[in-house]
Amino acid sequence: MQAIFLVFIPTLTIVPVAIAAAFAMRKISHAAIEGMTRQPEIAPQLFTAMLVAMALVEALVIYCLVIALMVAAKI
Amino acid sequence: MSEAVRHLMPYIVIFNFALVALVLITLAFVTTRRKPAEVPDTIQNVAEYVLEWFVRQAREMRPDGVTVIAPFLASLFLFILFSNLLSVMSFPIINIPPTSYYSGTLTLALIAMVGITFISARFKGVSGAIKHLFWPNPLQIISQIGDVLSLSLRLFGNIGGEFMVVLLVAKTAPYGIPLIIHALGLIPAFIQPTVFTLLTANFLAEAIHIEEKRPRKEIRQEVTPVELPSSEPVRKGKLT
Numbered sequence: 154m155q156a157i158f159l160v161f162i163p164t165l166t167i168v169p170v171a172i173a174a175a176f177a178m179r180k181i182s183h184a185a186i187e188g189m190t191r192q193p194e195i196a197p198q199l200f201t202a203m204l205v206a207m208a209l210v211e212a213l214v215i216y217c218l219v220i221a222l223m224v225a226a227k228i
Numbered sequence: 229m230s231e232a233v234r235h236l237m238p239y240i241v242i243f244n245f246a247l248v249a250l251v252l253i254t255l256a257f258v259t260t261r262r263k264p265a266e267v268p269d270t271i272q273n274v275a276e277y278v279l280e281w282f283v284r285q286a287r288e289m290r291p292d293g294v295t296v297i298a299p300f301l302a303s304l305f306l307f308i309l310f311s312n313l314l315s316v317m318s319f320p321i322i323n324i325p326p327t328s329y330y331s332g333t334l335t336l337a338l339i340a341m342v343g344i345t346f347i348s349a350r351f352k353g354v355s356g357a358i359k360h361l362f363w364p365n366p367l368q369i370i371s372q373i374g375d376v377l378s379l380s381l382r383l384f385g386n387i388g389g390e391f392m393v394v395l396l397v398a399k400t401a402p403y404g405i406p407l408i409i410h411a412l413g414l415i416p417a418f419i420q421p422t423v424f425t426l427l428t429a430n431f432l433a434e435a436i437h438i439e440e441k442r443p444r445k446e447i448r449q450e451v452t453p454v455e456l457p458s459s460e461p462v463r464k465g466k467l468t
């Protein structure tokens with residue numbers, strides 16, 4: 154019985170964080186694409202800034218992925 | 229992944245890193261041995277494009293240190309990129325990207341942070357570089373450790389996660405579908421080295437830029453009196 158609950162822990166660790174990160178990335182890409190269409194001449198700078206911002210959001214998901222993997226390795 | 233491969237994983241990582249280094253050294257010989265032509269062909273074009281990107285970034289950071297900063301960033305970028313692209317190879321042992329193993333990415337992040345300390349020691353002196361690690365608060369060293377962790381975990385999570393997904397999919401659906409997953413995996417394989425290099429460049433700029441705060445303020449004071457009178461009356465006129 155306990156093992157069945159343990160199976161859900163990695164999933165429950167990563168799913169809410171992935172949803173939150175998806176919302177954050179939506180906002181970042183929305184702002185970046187809007188800026189690019191308004192001012193195409195600074196599109197390269199905006200793209201690099203967008204990449205860095207997305208990487209910072211993504212790092213949080215990956216911390217949770219690592220924790221989930223650690224829990225999954227214990228099972 | 230079979231048990232034997234998992235047992236030999238550290239050696240495979242070292243072998244693959246050495247392989248990537250060999251490929252890069254060979255490419256460097258091929259691209260630099262002949263004379264640069266007036267009208268560049270394909271290889272020269274690609275090499276110049278990659279080099280130009282890093283030289284521009286280094287020039288923004290520190291115009292007198294381009295010869296030190298640009299090779300550092302470019303070698304990190306190319307090394308990580310080629311390590312990630314190993315996953316497309318079709319040979320059994322070589323197709324394990326060394327960046328999908330945590331020790332490999334941790335090594336890369338440590339090399340980046342130690343390199344940053346060495347470069348800042350070159351520009352600001354050894355005392356300045358050590359001061360950056362502990363200033364303004366001795367707890368700053370924890371932030372440095374956090375940088376190493378975030379750099380290494382990000383790369384590991386992206387490439388290792390992708391690799392794991394490919395393995396799991398190949399187990400359930402061996403034909404056709406892994407190709408799509410591989411093609412999707414090429415996107416992080418190109419974006420992650422970019423992000424790694426950009427963040428390293430940011431940390432490096434943070435480490436070597438501290439002394440240059442005063443001249444910037446002087447420039448701003450010269451500019452602001454010119455800008456304000458020209459912009460304000462127009463706005464008032466539009467409003468009234």
